[in-house]
Amino acid sequence: MPAADLPFGLPEVDYSEYTNRQLIAVPLGVLLVALLIIGGVWVTTGAPVDLGVEFSGGTEMRVGVDGANPQQQISDAFDPAPSNVQPIAEENTYILTFGEGVESNTLQSQAEAAGFSVLSIDGTSASFGEEAQIQALGGIAIAFVGMSVLVFAMFRTFVPSIAVVLSAFSDVVVPLALMNVLGIQLTLGSVAALLMIIGYSVDSDILLNNHVLRRQGSFYESAYRAMETGITMTLTSIAAMIVMTVVATAFGIGLLSSIGLILVFGLATDLLNTYMLNMSLLRWWKFEGVNR
Numbered sequence: 001m002p003a004a005d006l007p008f009g010l011p012e013v014d015y016s017e018y019t020n021r022q023l024i025a026v027p028l029g030v031l032l033v034a035l036l037i038i039g040g041v042w043v044t045t046g047a048p049v050d051l052g053v054e055f056s057g058g059t060e061m062r063v064g065v066d067g068a069n070p071q072q073q074i075s076d077a078f079d080p081a082p083s084n085v086q087p088i089a090e091e092n093t094y095i096l097t098f099g100e101g102v103e104s105n106t107l108q109s110q111a112e113a114a115g116f117s118v119l120s121i122d123g124t125s126a127s128f129g130e131e132a133q134i135q136a137l138g139g140i141a142i143a144f145v146g147m148s149v150l151v152f153a154m155f156r157t158f159v160p161s162i163a164v165v166l167s168a169f170s171d172v173v174v175p176l177a178l179m180n181v182l183g184i185q186l187t188l189g190s191v192a193a194l195l196m197i198i199g200y201s202v203d204s205d206i207l208l209n210n211h212v213l214r215r216q217g218s219f220y221e222s223a224y225r226a227m228e229t230g231i232t233m234t235l236t237s238i239a240a241m242i243v244m245t246v247v248a249t250a251f252g253i254g255l256l257s258s259i260g261l262i263l264v265f266g267l268a269t270d271l272l273n274t275y276m277l278n279m280s281l282l283r284w285w286k287f288e289g290v291n292r
Contacts, residue, residue, distance in 0.1 A: 015220065015279065020288075023280035027273050031170045034177035041180045049179050052187035055136065057100035057129035058083075061107055064093050064117035077114035078107065084185075088252040093119065095254070100125075136191045143195055144168065147202050154206070159285035160213060164205040166281075167273035171201040175265040182261075189255045190262055197266030200237065204230045204274045212282050219286050227275060234274075238267045 015023070042048045053060050061082075065073055070092060075081050084097040098107060104123050111118050124132075147168060152161045172194055184190065211226035212219060245260030 020280040020284045023276045027170060027277040030174060034174045037177040037180055049176055049186045052185040053097055053124050054188050055129045055133040055186060057124050059098045059102055059104055059107060059123045061096045061121045062119040063096060063111050064119060066092055073114065078110050086254050140194055143198055147198055155209060155213065159281055160209050163278045163281040164209060167205050167278050168198055168201040170273050171197050171266050171270045174269040175262050178265045184258050189259050193259045193262040196263060200267060201270050204234060204270055205278050208274055208278055223279060230274065234267050234271055238264055
């Protein structure tokens, strides 16, 4: 049986050398570690991931700081100190984030007393943040449920359909865990990135399933044809997201930097889940499961 002729000079893969248990062990192990990280954070903080101001409530202030050691100046100027200080592309300009309970007028007075230029200040109440959190998480849940219904309607077979759903679930959970590890907050931008990951995941998994279930040729021939297209598509997207992340970081655009990094995590996880988890479940169903 010929091995897969992968794009970009990647080493060929002969799936016949690996059992289904060997293939499925790696993505399931990664998923288990991710769930443990999220569970630990949830028990400790009451949320599965660190929430941004939009969801937890608080105040975000943009200030201009002149002179040496601006980070130290900012730390000395405010009581309480900001929970997050993010430089932006404009020279000597910073975005400061404060938790709930700090009055905007007090923060503005402290900034002006320290000689800072207050460019903007916005506050979000805890109740509004909680409502936004419910809406955002509800949007992700609705998108996931809608995706699941669509997949089951397309394939009308349990194992291939559940393989797509499980892969998509892991593609979202692993980036969430990595957000905790790297200190990336859940914001409206990161929610949009997670929704995009669901779309990418369904696209690559349906491509693989469609080739295996509906195209002519043997299982491996169909799977390898799907891999040539799917891996090219995913690696190209990863490269684009890496470039966006680097450029956004260089220019201090924190929102785009976070979105790009989350998408890189999700797309890399999608490669693992599509061509190990989904592939092993499809092969089991094709040769050993109820379809034999």
